Amino acid sequence: MRFAETVASGEHAHAGRAARIRAKSAPEAEAVVDLNAIAHNVRILRESARDAAVMAVVKADGYNHGAVPVAKTALAAGATELGVTTISEALQLRRAGIDAPILAWMHTVDADFAPAILAGIELGVSSPRHVAGVVAGAHRVGATAMVTIKVDTGLNRNGVAPDELDQVLVDLARAQAEGSVRLRGIFSHLAHADQLHHASIDSQRERLVSAVGDAKRHGLIPEVVHLSNSAATLTRPDLRFDMVRPGIAMYGLSPVPEHGQFGLRPAMSLRSRVALVKKVAAGEGVSYGHEWVAPRDTTVALLPLGYADGLPRALGGRFEVLLGSALRPGIGRVCMDQVVVDLGPDGGGVSEGDTAVFFGAGDHGEPTAQAWADELDTIHYEVVTGVRGRTVRTYVGGA
Numbered sequence: 249m250r251f252a253e254t255v256a257s258g259e260h261a262h263a264g265r266a267a268r269i270r271a272k273s274a275p276e277a278e279a280v281v282d283l284n285a286i287a288h289n290v291r292i293l294r295e296s297a298r299d300a301a302v303m304a305v306v307k308a309d310g311y312n313h314g315a316v317p318v319a320k321t322a323l324a325a326g327a328t329e330l331g332v333t334t335i336s337e338a339l340q341l342r343r344a345g346i347d348a349p350i351l352a353w354m355h356t357v358d359a360d361f362a363p364a365i366l367a368g369i370e371l372g373v374s375s376p377r378h379v380a381g382v383v384a385g386a387h388r389v390g391a392t393a394m395v396t397i398k399v400d401t402g403l404n405r406n407g408v409a410p411d412e413l414d415q416v417l418v419d420l421a422r423a424q425a426e427g428s429v430r431l432r433g434i435f436s437h438l439a440h441a442d443q444l445h446h447a448s449i450d451s452q453r454e455r456l457v458s459a460v461g462d463a464k465r466h467g468l469i470p471e472v473v474h475l476s477n478s479a480a481t482l483t484r485p486d487l488r489f490d491m492v493r494p495g496i497a498m499y500g501l502s503p504v505p506e507h508g509q510f511g512l513r514p515a516m517s518l519r520s521r522v523a524l525v526k527k528v529a530a531g532e533g534v535s536y537g538h539e540w541v542a543p544r545d546t547t548v549a550l551l552p553l554g555y556a557d558g559l560p561r562a563l564g565g566r567f568e569v570l571l572g573s574a575l576r577p578g579i580g581r582v583c584m585d586q587v588v589v590d591l592g593p594d595g596g597g598v599s600e601g602d603t604a605v606f607f608g609a610g611d612h613g614e615p616t617a618q619a620w621a622d623e624l625d626t627i628h629y630e631v632v633t634g635v636r637g638r639t640v641r642t643y644v645g646g647a
């Protein structure tokens with residue numbers, strides 16, 4: 249899909265012809281997204297949410313799974329609203345014909361809210377400056393802006409700070425009275441959702457409830473109150489309020505891996521074809537710096553996926569791929585465009601053109617994004633959103 253976008257926007261006279269020619273062979277490196285897995289995960293989250301609505305979080309291009317196909321799949325599977333960070337992400341969904349409610353919750357103070365207001369995007373506000381900007385936008389286009397207050401209940405990141413809440417409520421009440429805004433909701437985001445019983449969770453819940461009370465005293469009655477991300481949706485039923493806002497679990501990655509997988513199915517699988525198979529003699533070094541030296545005569549496979557495509561250089565010599573029904577160790581440094589794996593003396597029956605799986609659901613013994621995250625001392629969110637470069641995104645399953 250990314251390849252198609254690249255070609256479509258290319259300046260070459262032969263771009264169309266190139267697309268036709270290249271379309272005949274499978275892409276060199278591919279992030280395969282299983283939309284059936286996304287639908288399955290949404291259904292699990294729907295069940296956990298019970299009476300609460302599900303807002304599918306598709307920011308950052310759907311955690312790099314493709315915001316539009318993920319949003320359409322999630323809505324078909326029972327989510328009723330969408331959440332993104334920026335207005336441009338929200339407008340991209342509208343342009344794709346999605347008319348479900350969409351909330352965008354992070355803005356600079358000089359953001360142009362007018363296009364979002366016209367497109368019926370719900371705007372999360374985090375300060376009196378945001379309220380002023382939204383009201384100005386509503387006046388300019390002569391429409392009512394839909395607003396949700398993002399309350400900072402202890403994450404101390406985005407959201408209305410406690411000392412500004414009263415001003416936000418006063419300004420919003422005035423704007424609502426004159427018809428330039430309509431309050432849709434009040435929400436907040438947890439700092440320790442992945443630590444099920446962390447004391448801050450209850451404190452954040454209480455502060456949210458208190459902010460809702462303050463709003464009501466100003467005549468601002470929210471239709472929806474929400475707090476839970478994936479971890480809270482799956483582990484803290486007491487935090488459901490009117491809606492939950494899961495992101496990572498929808499992509500099949502457990503928000504609290506130490507508490508299990510909750511039946512979620514990872515949706516992204518990172519693969520590449522084998523570009524070359526060759527013999528390497530004992531004592532020969534492989535890749536830059538010769539950090540790996542063949543201990544015996546062996547056969548290696550060259551995989552066209554490098555750090556520019558989302559295979560972190562830090563994984564050099566510390567990862568395996570599933571190739572030819574066995575795990576093969578990565579050897580030597582990860583380069584910008586490629587990496588080498590050892591097939592052993594007999595080559596393991598691997599041929600040029602075969603497919604190696606770098607990470608996936610794990611069902612066939614392939615490594616998982618979680619395993620990469622553990623190795624890299626990071627979180628799987630960063631692993632899946634880090635896939636990039638020449639990697640082509642393709643889809644399986646779905647309508």
Ligand SMILES: Cc1ncc(COP(=O)(O)O)c(C=O)c1O
Pocket residue numbers: 305331353436437476477478479493494495496497503
């Ligand atoms: C405000 C907000 N709500 C919900 C989510 C979804 O979180 P998660 O992916 O952990 O479910 C995020 C993501 O960080 C977020 O920023």
